Amino acid sequence: xxxxxxxxxxxxxxxxxxxxxxxxxxxxxxxxxxxxxxxxxxxxxxxxxxxxxxxxxxxxxxxxxxxxxxxxxxxxxxxxxxxxxxxxxxxxxxxxxxxxxxxxxxxxxxxxxxxxxxxxxxxxxxxxxxxxxxxxxxxxxxxxxxxxxxxxxxxxxxxxxxxxxxxxxxxxxxxxxxxxxxxxxxxxxxxxxxxxxxxxxxxxxxxxxxxxxxxxxxxxxxxxxxxxxxxxxxxxxxxxxxxxxxxxxxxxxxxxxxxxxxxxxxxxxxxxxxxxxxxxxxxxxxxxxxxxxxxxxxxxxxxxxxxxxxxxxxxxxxxxx
Numbered sequence: 001x002x003x004x005x006x007x008x009x010x011x012x013x014x015x016x017x018x019x020x021x022x023x024x025x026x027x028x029x030x031x032x033x034x035x036x037x038x039x040x041x042x043x044x045x046x047x048x049x050x051x052x053x054x055x056x057x058x059x060x061x062x063x064x065x066x067x068x069x070x071x072x073x074x075x076x077x078x079x080x081x082x083x084x085x086x087x088x089x090x091x092x093x094x095x096x097x098x099x100x101x102x103x104x105x106x107x108x109x110x111x112x113x114x115x116x117x118x119x120x121x122x123x124x125x126x127x128x129x130x131x132x133x134x135x136x137x138x139x140x141x142x143x144x145x146x147x148x149x150x151x152x153x154x155x156x157x158x159x160x161x162x163x164x165x166x167x168x169x170x171x172x173x174x175x176x177x178x179x180x181x182x183x184x185x186x187x188x189x190x191x192x193x194x195x196x197x198x199x200x201x202x203x204x205x206x207x208x209x210x211x212x213x214x215x216x217x218x219x220x221x222x223x224x225x226x227x228x229x230x231x232x233x234x235x236x237x238x239x240x241x242x243x244x245x246x247x248x249x250x251x252x253x254x255x256x257x258x259x260x261x262x263x264x265x266x267x268x269x270x271x272x273x274x275x276x277x278x279x280x281x282x283x284x285x286x287x288x289x290x291x292x293x294x295x296x297x298x299x300x301x302x303x304x305x306x307x308x309x310x311x312x313x314x315x316x317x318x319x320x321x
Contacts, residue, residue, distance in 0.1 A: 037148070037159035043119055046071070050090030055100045058257060060249050062205025063180065067100050069093070071120035072253045075209045076101065077202065079180025082110025085133070086200050086209045086251075088124030097124070109133045111179065113186065114167055115211030115253065116196040117144035117226065119158060125165035136175075137167035138188050141196040144226060151225045153316075189213060192236040193220065193253075195227025199240065206244045209251040214240060216255030216262060218306025219296070219313040220270075222320070230274055230320035237267045254306060269299045277314060278321040287318045 055069040067074040070089035074097070077084040083105070089097055101109070112128050114137040115121055122145060129135055145166055150157040174187040185201040193212040200209040212220065213236035222228040240250065241263055250258045276295035285293065296303075296310040304310065 039119075039159060040154070040156035042154060042156055043123070043158070046090055046120065047092040047123070051092040053090075053093050053096060055093065055096040057100050057103065060205065060207050060251075060257065062182065062202065062207070064182075064202050064205045064207045064249075065104055066251050066257055067097060068256075070097065071123060072115070072118075072212065073209075073251050073255075073257075075200065075202075075207070075251055076104055077180055077182055077184075078105035078107045079182075080107070081179045082132075083107045084111040084113070084179055084184075085109060085128065086113045087115055087121040087211070087253075088112065088128055090120060091123045091127060094124065094127050111136060111177075113137065113184075113198075113200055114141050115198055115200065115209065116194050117141045117149065118194070118212065118223070121211070121253070122161070122165070125167075126162065129164050134169055135165075135167040136169040136171075136177075136186070138196050138198050139170040139172055140227075141198075142167045142170055144194075144196055149226055151223055153223075153225070189236045189239070190232045191227040191229050192222075192232035193228050194223045197236065199236075199243065201243055203244075205249075206247065207249045207251065208240065208243055210236075210240050210253065212253030213237065214250065214252040214255075214258075214263060214266060215306050215308075216250075216252040216258045216266070217303065218255055219303045219308040219310065220306075221308050222316045224316070224319055230270070230317045234267070234270050234274065237263065237270060241267060265302070269303060273299065273313070274317055274321060277317045281318060281321055287315050290314055290318050 050070045053070045055067050058066050065076045070093035072087045074089055075086035109128055109131050112133040112135045125135055145161045147160050148157055177184050183203045185203055187199050189197040197211050197213055222230055246260055250263055273296055277290055280290045280293055291311050291314045300310050
């Protein structure tokens with residue numbers, strides 16, 4: 001594996017040894033995955049759809065590109081020290097993703113960063129690790145992926161991943177790494193979309209990958225089952241707005257690549273809707289009564305492109321105020 005310079009900033013950096021990983025894999029919960037626990041129906045369907053997905057490559061700035069079309073958006077940084085990816089998409093898109101990566105450069109994949117634990121960003125961990133990549137993530141991401149996780153809203157339990165899909169280079173607060181002439185700043189958010197979210201700022205190119213703390217042009221999903229919170233989403237959006245410059249290119253977890261103006265629109269939406277729903281709840285309104293009041297109405301024409309409906313988003317926000 002090519003060398004990569006790594007600096008730790010403020011908090012500890014954890015490098016999990018092979019022996020430690022093997023020991024963790026033999027815990028009862030990890031054996032649950034080893035013995036063939038079935039993924040929920042939504043993952044089965046996502047894999048079926050992703051097998052036929054078209055992958056679009058968009059060149060951004062510097063040497064950074066993004067692959068769009070399978071699960072969460074995938075950032076790519078090629079170069080002589082090997083490709084670095086941010087997130088993986090869905091595993092069944094491997095042939096299309098491989099073709100797209102080959103079209104960018106012949107460099108092997110050396111590093112993968114997971115922005116958080118959700119399957120649409122980590123389902124390809126195993127195959128990307130199998131071709132030589134070291135997986136980097138927040139320590140809570142490894143914990144979540146090592147154990148079955150239930151998302152109550154979907155009534156779905158996700159099995160633990162096998163050992164070869166788990167991140168092995170972990171951090172707690174923030175981490176700097178330099179590769180292919182680019183410095184990346186990885187930083188953990190307060191609980192927002194989940195409690196595992198990180199941002200990845202390509203500081204030279206001034207490209208920011210926000211993971212699912214931003215759904216561009218859509219109401220975001222907030223996973224309260226694994227630590228997410230509306231107030232954390234607002235704080236994360238505010239931090240994203242403060243990162244980089246006015247011309248920062250922003251890769252959202254889902255949706256088209258965007259900019260600070262679009263991100264600011266999302267911030268205004270989040271804060272306005274939170275305020276309205278908090279007022280309704282304070283008046284004693286139930287969640288269904290809050291939905292009936294249509295507190296999202298002024299934003300619905302701009303933020304209904306994702307799977308989160310206005311009614312679902314009202315109930316998500318209501319849960320957190």
